[in-house]
Amino acid sequence: MAEERPSLERIRQVPKVLLHDHLDGGLRPGTIVDLARESGYDGLPTRDPASLGAWFAEMSHSGSLEKYLETFGHTVAVMQSAEALTRVAYECAEDLAKDGVVYAEVRYAPELHTENGLGLEEVVEAVLDGFARARADHGIRVGALVTAMRHQARSMEIAELAVRYRDAGVAGFDIAGAEAGYPPTRHLDAFEYLQRENAHFTIHAGEGFGLPSIWEAIQWCGADRLGHGVRIIDDIDAAGDGARLGRLAAYVRDKRIPLEMCPTSNVQTGAAPSIAEHPIGLLRALNFRVTVNTDNRLMGGTTLSEEFAALVDAFGYTWDDLQWFTVNAMKSAFLDFSERLELINGVIKPGFAQAKWTRPLA
């Protein structure tokens, strides 16, 4: 029996793992409108949810990371109370569960949610509360990653939060924001502290800036994973027969450093020209540890299933490829080894086996 080409509908049904998704980049447009009304925020470009969703997607397709980040002003503005944060976290996990995601790590920057007087700990607890409620209702497991903004100077405080709440649902730490001009080593003390504490962290690197940013993230800061990392392609010569890897690219591949790739987001910010020309095609072929992610579902107008479906269209990926991306993600999660293994063997592999061998109803 010939294997079916994975369709969007069937991709939605397989168990998936998401490592790179921003809480403030995934709100439902209707929720933004509700929260704006409740809090008196009057800066939205429209209060019609459908038009608002379209507005975010359109504004985000600028070819510039800096411009892409501007729209977050609106989502962050309506996430300034504990109730709003809990609601957004709950709905995020619910939406991921509906898309077939079984394990996710969702990140956000606590320092952006203190404008109306919330303390950093209150912010963290409100978000964890939303994830815990969604787990009880929908079974999905969501770990939080706390992010420090790379242009600010609060990374040590945020790293301390990551350690303080690590047994309560915070899985790790990250830095985000404009990359050019803000190298990871600006936050070296925070990364060294996390290493001494045996804590996990990922770093947005190789998205809005190139190889030096990736090199610092890995060799100076000790990142466990790379957020995006697309620009590693600059260290690979793929002209002619066979690809030649430079020392950094070889290191990333040899050490199995996970790449949290976000195809739609990369096209929107100009880090890749199109999905069909996205470096993920070459990096997957060269067996880098590639994972597939959404980055910002609101700005990208996307879901994890849609990211996979777009890759199937562009590169002809099969169920085996999609399973490979998913197992890569699970292996790379900031989760206890035995729990990762349990999800791979008990959930992911059986789920894909079923998708592969069950024909859709006629």
Ligand SMILES: O=c1[nH]cnc2c1ncn2[C@H]1C[C@H](O)[C@@H](CO)O1
């Ligand atoms: O793709 C991204 N690159 C760098 N920073 C980003 C990206 N997506 C979101 N952010 C920023 C904007 C958010 O306010 C912040 C925390 O989620 O992280």
Ligand SMILES: [Zn+2]
């Ligand atoms: Zn991101």
